[in-house]
Amino acid sequence: MKKILSIVIVLALTAFASLAVVTNASAEEFKMTGTISKIELAADGKAATVVLKDTKSEASVTVIVSDELTLDKFKDKRIVEGDEIRTKYDSEGGKNTSKMFKKTAGC
Amino acid sequence: MWGKNVVIVMGCILLAATVNAKEHPGKEQILKNGYHGPKTCEECHPGKAKEFLGTVHWKHASKVDHVDNLDPNEEHGMKNRIYTMCNGNDIVNNLKEVPPNALGKTKFTGCNSCHPGDHASDVGSTGAAAEQAIDCLICHSLKYDFSKRKAVKDSSGKVVMTQDRSTEAAANIGRPTIKNCMACHEAAGGGAMIKRGFSMAKGAEVHVTKGIICVDCHQVKNHKFPTGRDPNNWAHDGIYMTCVGECHTIKPHTDADYNRHTDKIACQSCHIPKTGGAFSKDFTKWEKQGNGFYEPSTLKREVNETAPVYAWYNLTVSNTPKFIGPKGSRTDGKSKIYPFKVFQGKAYYNKKDGKLMSMDFAPPIANGDSLAGVASAAKILGIKDYEPVPGWQTIYFGSNHQVTPKNKALSCANCHALNGVLNFKELGYSVKEVERLTNPELYFEKLLKLQQENE
Numbered sequence: 001m002k003k004i005l006s007i008v009i010v011l012a013l014t015a016f017a018s019l020a021v022v023t024n025a026s027a028e029e030f031k032m033t034g035t036i037s038k039i040e041l042a043a044d045g046k047a048a049t050v051v052l053k054d055t056k057s058e059a060s061v062t063v064i065v066s067d068e069l070t071l072d073k074f075k076d077k078r079i080v081e082g083d084e085i086r087t088k089y090d091s092e093g094g095k096n097t098s099k100m101f102k103k104t105a106g107c
Numbered sequence: 108m109w110g111k112n113v114v115i116v117m118g119c120i121l122l123a124a125t126v127n128a129k130e131h132p133g134k135e136q137i138l139k140n141g142y143h144g145p146k147t148c149e150e151c152h153p154g155k156a157k158e159f160l161g162t163v164h165w166k167h168a169s170k171v172d173h174v175d176n177l178d179p180n181e182e183h184g185m186k187n188r189i190y191t192m193c194n195g196n197d198i199v200n201n202l203k204e205v206p207p208n209a210l211g212k213t214k215f216t217g218c219n220s221c222h223p224g225d226h227a228s229d230v231g232s233t234g235a236a237a238e239q240a241i242d243c244l245i246c247h248s249l250k251y252d253f254s255k256r257k258a259v260k261d262s263s264g265k266v267v268m269t270q271d272r273s274t275e276a277a278a279n280i281g282r283p284t285i286k287n288c289m290a291c292h293e294a295a296g297g298g299a300m301i302k303r304g305f306s307m308a309k310g311a312e313v314h315v316t317k318g319i320i321c322v323d324c325h326q327v328k329n330h331k332f333p334t335g336r337d338p339n340n341w342a343h344d345g346i347y348m349t350c351v352g353e354c355h356t357i358k359p360h361t362d363a364d365y366n367r368h369t370d371k372i373a374c375q376s377c378h379i380p381k382t383g384g385a386f387s388k389d390f391t392k393w394e395k396q397g398n399g400f401y402e403p404s405t406l407k408r409e410v411n412e413t414a415p416v417y418a419w420y421n422l423t424v425s426n427t428p429k430f431i432g433p434k435g436s437r438t439d440g441k442s443k444i445y446p447f448k449v450f451q452g453k454a455y456y457n458k459k460d461g462k463l464m465s466m467d468f469a470p471p472i473a474n475g476d477s478l479a480g481v482a483s484a485a486k487i488l489g490i491k492d493y494e495p496v497p498g499w500q501t502i503y504f505g506s507n508h509q510v511t512p513k514n515k516a517l518s519c520a521n522c523h524a525l526n527g528v529l530n531f532k533e534l535g536y537s538v539k540e541v542e543r544l545t546n547p548e549l550y551f552e553k554l555l556k557l558q559q560e561n562e
Contacts, residue, residue: 033397055397069308077254078290084398102299104396105216 027092032061033104036081039074048074050098052085063089065098079103131280142277145241156238159330162344164223165241166231167197169342174424175434177341184342185218186230189465190431191452191500192296192339193218194390194403196465197230199484202258202266205469210399215258215266216472221291226258226268242270246287250279253290288321296385297405303337304384304448305509306410313512324348337505338424338433338447350374364519364553373445376417377517379506380528382448383410390454390466391497393475401475415446415506417529428456428463432503437535444534447503455481455495464495519550 034052037060041048047066054061065071073079079101088100133151140147145156163169168184171177186197195218202217219230228240244251248271255271285307296302309316314324325332331344351357355374358366368377385407393401419442420433435442455464455477467487470479481495522529523545531541543549 035398072286076250076286077252080254103294104398105298105402 027090029088029090029099030096031086031088032056033084033086034061035084036079039079039081041071041074045071045075047071050085050101052087055084061096063087063096063098063101065101067098067101070098070101129281134278137274137278141274142244142272144239144272145243146239147277148243155330156241156243159241160233160237162330163332163342164330167219167222167342168231169344171341171343173422174338174341175426177426182342186342188341189463190339190502191388191390191454191463192302192385192450192502192504194452194454194466195468195480195484197222199465199467199487200469201229202226202268203469204258204260204266205400206473208399208401208473212399213473214400216468217258220258220268221294222268224268225270226266227261242268244271244276244280245290246283247280248276248287249281249284251276251287251290282320283322285315285320297388297403300383300410301385301405301407303504303508304382304408304410304413305506307508311410311509313510316512324354335505335507336420336422337507338420338431338503339505341424371443373420373443375506375510376444376446377521378510378513379415379446379508380511380515380517380521381411381414382504382506382509383408383413384448386413386448386450388450388452390452391477392453393471393477395475400472402472410509413448414528416449416503417444417446417534418503419443419534420445428461428500429498430501432501444529446506448506450502450504451499452502453497453499456498457490458494458496459492463498463500464490464493519554523547523549 032052032054033056034054036050037053038051039048040050047064048071050063050065052061052063053059065074070079079085084104086100086102086104087098089096089098091097136150137147149156159165163184166182166184167186168182170179170181171183172179174183177183185193188196197217197219200216200218202215202220204213204215207213219226222230223242223245224230224232224237225240225242228237232240242256245256252271252273255269255273258266258268261267289307293299293307300306306312307315307321325334325348327333328346331346333346333348334340334343335348351359357369359369359374360366385405387406389404392404394404395401418433419435419437419439421435421439421441423434425432425434433445433447454466456462457464464481465484465488466477466480467483468480470483471477478495481493485491485493517528521527524547525545527545531544532538536544
């Protein structure tokens with residue numbers, strides 16, 4: 001009985017690990033340059049939902065930004081709607097999570 | 108010694124926290140009367156506007172006596188210098204509206220877009236109008252609305268920079284925060300953290316993690332900023348700073364072996380092991396962006412991805428058309444080994460005199476034509492006899508920020524192992540000396556003991 005239980009547990013763990021790997025592998029990285037059409041800060045200020053218009057395809061892409069430095073730039077309007085942004089984000093399960101979010105030019 | 112350092116650091120943090128928490132006097136008066144630019148500030152700080160006009164932040168230049176091949180009687184700085192990190196400068200790449208690109212789009216751009224005036228009173232301007240054009244709040248307000256600072260055309264068609272002169276911004280003033288400084292300083296050289304490639308975020312810089320801000324170290328006197336000695340930081344307010352002072356002593360380690368190094372090794376060499384940003388640019392080849400504008404092609408890394416090169420530096424600078432970097436040697440009695448980010452940039456040289464030429468970015472931003480940018484800059488500068496030929500310049504940028512926590516600083520084996528970061532031969536040591544300097548006998552027992560303590 002114990003042996004069967006062990007086998008079941010091992011199989012269950014293997015299946016779980018495989019699923020985890022599959023889930024992880026399904027997150028795809030994208031890069032884009034786009035113009036911000038909307039910034040919506042969460043009430044707790046710990047994330048922002050940003051809608052960007054892709055400069056190439058003109059498609060709208062929604063990205064979740066949660067890094068402190070960029071959020072701070074939204075709050076004091078160093079980055080505002082209309083600014084052009086270069087971003088890298090992970091897309092997983094229909095949710096795009098920003099990994100890099102910078103204005104395109106410096107001077 | 109350790110205890111003393113802790114007390115000093117805690118003192119700095121407490122001081123910073125106290126000063127930050129303290130409300131600037133006069134808030135009620137500002138709320139009642141509104142903010143009317145520098146003249147409001149001058150009600151309590153008379154003479155400060157005029158004083159500010161004499162600083163590098165306003166002039167973008169100063170007399171320079173530590174750099175080769177510069178006229179010591181002239182002023183030099185981003186106002187007028189030519190090199191390949193920024194192939195333009197305030198003069199040739201003056202803030203302007205670029206011509207329409209192929210998509211019919213245009214935009215405002217210029218090296219002096221970070222100048223804290225209104226562009227009508229520009230870099231180095233003087234007089235009453237200039238005094239009233241100063242954007243005091245961009246440095247001093249904790250609630251500056253940066254969306255209000257932008258280039259626009261005024262009613263006469265002249266390009267001017269607007270400012271946030273709201274009562275709210277003025278009522279929330281104090282010492283400049285890291286954000287105030289980095290609003291301009293992180294964007295230099297063509298994008299966020301491109302030029303010097305360091306982050307001043309908590310976790311990235313040990314001082315910031317401890318609550319220390321830029322102006323705790325760059326202790327300003329009468330709007331004059333002490334600077335370090337980056338070979339590319341030519342303009343200065345006449346005051347310099349080092350790590351040694353209020354917070355750190357000349358022998359700051361509890362370990363005597365480390366302290367023996369401080370005569371010849373700059374603090375930065377061990378405590379700033381990585382920086383990042385651009386390591387190469389080609390101003391002869393502009394890349395088309397998704398928005399139809401062009402940018403100089405740039406190779407770059409994240410802020411902690413570039414290992415420095417190490418060189419002797421006696422705080423004087425070699426400046427030739429092909430090289431800008433540290434002067435110094437093992438034997439001159441003045442040099443220490445410092446870390447540098449090596450940058451290589453390609454731009455046009457004048458075949459007629461071998462000098463590096465500068466570029467007005469407006470034409471290539473619009474259509475990628477870099478030679479049109481050179482022609483425009485030459486016209487602005489009155490250079491008629493030229494033949495542009497591409498060439499490379501090597502530049503050493505000082506690694507002076509992004510100090511790592513001490514447990515991540517370089518230790519004995521990082522330099523003294525055979526594959527260590529220091530190239531002792533290049534640094535002027537003989538074969539016999541290199542053998543001695545890379546012998547594990549130097550560090551084995553010490554590191555073994557440390558390893559045992561940590562296991």
